[in-house]
Amino acid sequence: MAVHNDxxxxGEAIAAQFLMDKGFRILHTNWLYGKAEVDIIAAYDRYxxxxxxKTRSSTDFGQPEEFVSPSKQRRLQWAAEGYIYQAQYKGEIRFDIVSVLFDMRGRYTVRHIEDAFWDF
Incomplete structure (x- = not known):
C-alpha cells in the first residue's frame, strides 16, 4: 500500500477516536455507495x-480541509441520499470535515469543522 494511503x-482512525471521545457514536467507516465513499458516518445528538x-503531512499546498472539492461534496451528498434512503432515516443530517495534520515528528493536530457544507 502506498505511503499516502497508510x-x-x-488519519481516519485518529478522526474516529476523536469523534468518539466527543461523544459521537460511529455507525460506519468507509461506507460505499456506488463509487462514492463516506469516511465516517456517525450519530450525535439528533443528527x-x-x-x-482529510489527512496531510504538511500545509505546503493548503490546509487539509481545503482539499474537499465541490465535486467531492457532491459525491458525499449523493452517498448521503443513498444512505438516508436505505436506512429510511427521517431525521436531520449534516456534513462535517475532520482534518488531521501530522508534523515532521509524527505528532498530529485534529480540527473538526461542523456543518462544513450544505447544498443539499
Whole structure:
C-alpha cells in the first residue's frame, strides 16, 4: 500500500477516536455507495453526520480541509441520499470535515469543522 494511503488510514482512525471521545457514536467507516465513499458516518445528538476525513503531512499546498472539492461534496451528498434512503432515516443530517495534520515528528493536530457544507 502506498505511503499516502497508510497516512490516510491513520488519519481516519485518529478522526474516529476523536469523534468518539466527543461523544459521537460511529455507525460506519468507509461506507460505499456506488463509487462514492463516506469516511465516517456517525450519530450525535439528533443528527446523522457524514464525515470526510482529510489527512496531510504538511500545509505546503493548503490546509487539509481545503482539499474537499465541490465535486467531492457532491459525491458525499449523493452517498448521503443513498444512505438516508436505505436506512429510511427521517431525521436531520449534516456534513462535517475532520482534518488531521501530522508534523515532521509524527505528532498530529485534529480540527473538526461542523456543518462544513450544505447544498443539499
Amino acid at each position: 497516512l490516510g488510514h491513520r 446523522i453526520i457524514f464525515v470526510e476525513v
